Amino acid sequence: MTNLLVYPIVIPLVTAALAIVTQNKGRAQRIIGLIGVTVQLVVAAILFWQITRNGFLVLNMGGWEAPFGIVLVADYLSAIMIMISALLGSIVALYSMADIDEQRNKFGFYPFLHLLLMGVNGTFLTGDIFNLYVWFEVMLVSSFVLLALGNEKAQLEGAVKYMVINIVSSAFLLIGITLIYGMTGTLNMADLAVRIPELESSGMATTVSMLFLVAFSIKAALFPLFFWLPSSYHTPPVAVSAIFIGLLTKVGVYVLLRFFTLIFLEDLPYTTHLLLWGSGLTMLAGVMGAIVQTDLRRAFSFLHISQIGYMVMGLAIYTPLAIMGSIFYIMHHIAVKTNLFLLSGIMHRLTGSFDIRKMGGLYRRTPWLAVLFIIPAFSLAGFPPLSGFWAKLHLVYAGLDSHSYMIVAVALIVSLLTLYCIGKIWASAFWSPAADKENQPTDELVYPISARDWIFLATPVVILTTLTLTIGLYAEPFYQLSLAAANQLLDPSQYIHAVLGP
Numbered sequence: 001m002t003n004l005l006v007y008p009i010v011i012p013l014v015t016a017a018l019a020i021v022t023q024n025k026g027r028a029q030r031i032i033g034l035i036g037v038t039v040q041l042v043v044a045a046i047l048f049w050q051i052t053r054n055g056f057l058v059l060n061m062g063g064w065e066a067p068f069g070i071v072l073v074a075d076y077l078s079a080i081m082i083m084i085s086a087l088l089g090s091i092v093a094l095y096s097m098a099d100i101d102e103q104r105n106k107f108g109f110y111p112f113l114h115l116l117l118m119g120v121n122g123t124f125l126t127g128d129i130f131n132l133y134v135w136f137e138v139m140l141v142s143s144f145v146l147l148a149l150g151n152e153k154a155q156l157e158g159a160v161k162y163m164v165i166n167i168v169s170s171a172f173l174l175i176g177i178t179l180i181y182g183m184t185g186t187l188n189m190a191d192l193a194v195r196i197p198e199l200e201s202s203g204m205a206t207t208v209s210m211l212f213l214v215a216f217s218i219k220a221a222l223f224p225l226f227f228w229l230p231s232s233y234h235t236p237p238v239a240v241s242a243i244f245i246g247l248l249t250k251v252g253v254y255v256l257l258r259f260f261t262l263i264f265l266e267d268l269p270y271t272t273h274l275l276l277w278g279s280g281l282t283m284l285a286g287v288m289g290a291i292v293q294t295d296l297r298r299a300f301s302f303l304h305i306s307q308i309g310y311m312v313m314g315l316a317i318y319t320p321l322a323i324m325g326s327i328f329y330i331m332h333h334i335a336v337k338t339n340l341f342l343l344s345g346i347m348h349r350l351t352g353s354f355d356i357r358k359m360g361g362l363y364r365r366t367p368w369l370a371v372l373f374i375i376p377a378f379s380l381a382g383f384p385p386l387s388g389f390w391a392k393l394h395l396v397y398a399g400l401d402s403h404s405y406m407i408v409a410v411a412l413i414v415s416l417l418t419l420y421c422i423g424k425i426w427a428s429a430f431w432s433p434a435a436d437k438e439n440q441p442t443d444e445l446v447y448p449i450s451a452r453d454w455i456f457l458a459t460p461v462v463i464l465t466t467l468t469l470t471i472g473l474y475a476e477p478f479y480q481l482s483l484a485a486a487n488q489l490l491d492p493s494q495y496i497h498a499v500l501g502p
Helices: 002-021 026-054 076-099 102-106 109-125 129-148 153-184 189-198 202-220 238-262 268-291 296-317 320-351 367-381 387-401 405-431 451-473 475-489 492-500
Strands: 057-060 071-074
Touching: 002 026, 002 057, 002 071, 002 076, 002 109, 026 057, 026 076, 026 109, 071 076, 071 109, 071 492, 076 109, 076 238, 076 320, 076 451, 076 475, 102 109, 109 129, 109 238, 129 153, 129 238, 153 189, 153 202, 189 238, 189 492, 202 238, 202 268, 202 296, 238 268, 238 296, 238 320, 238 475, 238 492, 268 296, 268 405, 296 320, 296 387, 296 405, 320 367, 320 387, 320 451, 320 475, 367 387, 367 405, 367 451, 387 405, 387 451, 387 475, 451 475, 475 492
Parallel strands: none
Antiparallel strands: 057 071
């Protein structure tokens, strides 16, 4: 069963290769892309089931035992993230059938989408930090191409900003890898967890940990290193923005959780103090930026930044309940924020604009769309009994229990500001009449969508909305899963034993 760990990497790679072969056959390419993500989803479900039975799965590539060979490792957190990656890949592939034009399809949307999924899955499964760097670079190259695909001016400008700051992040990561290898002679994560506490120079270990903290904070878009995200994520087609917003920053949060619960444990009070400030400022900066935006996707990008602060808040508090809250928040937020971006694409198709001032009357014309929008929007703000309420409730309880009253106050204030921002968007886009369409009947669609496109656009939204309602109304299984993942993270001996043996 350990061979299962290869499939989340191999399947996207094979799918990308087949998509390249059928580059000039748009229909075949789309079908191959859908089949690839479907198979990946099935494999992810099987892997998840195996983890619930065994706790850990470890595969030593080529028969080389750790720490000398390449190792793939899956625990509860990895299995959760692989499952989410496969689900989002399927959702976006379905949505892209109506969102990605033939030109972008011809020039590599599907191959690079699957290469991106391969890089994401490799990051979640790798057991050594050099291969973590390799998978980061696979993601970087794939995401850059997807971001620039179409060659529109705004896209190219956003892609350059995105590429430059992520190259800086990769440089920090590579320097950290070089230094830590020189200090310990190993790059295996489990072996590093054993050797770093034995180092004579704790100051050097602290320096290296800060290099990794900066690198991963850039990937996660933490304050003050988030400015690249709202400058780039709103420029490509909605399907691309949705997969970016759903997965890429979560990879940064994932590695922060992994590194600072397994490897760098010597300076936890100092690290968690920095993360606590970073999470609070990220929440505030993100929501303040969202309030003043008129472009729907830029507003959602800034709101996404503020939500990253909540995910890091749990790591900063560093208790089982807090870590559980972070993991629960990741599951909730990926479904909600991806859904809001997909909804913004439908709203654009109906109104011809992403400017909320030029929308209006959507409630009269498409009342069902207003309902589908308000569910993830209210969940983002933490409105009970939706998924966001339970995610924030666990983090607030954890903050109060650890006497972190300031971050709790910030989290509650930001929730109220998020509700205000979402309410403003909903009122402008759905309730208010459109300013430039006084002569347009309110029950007539200005930009009609074909029945075929409605199927591909609406089905992913309905699936994600159902998932949001499920997490909110049946939160207990997700709570127990998040708690199991948190307990594994906070007991690094389990990971070390699984990889290195007794």
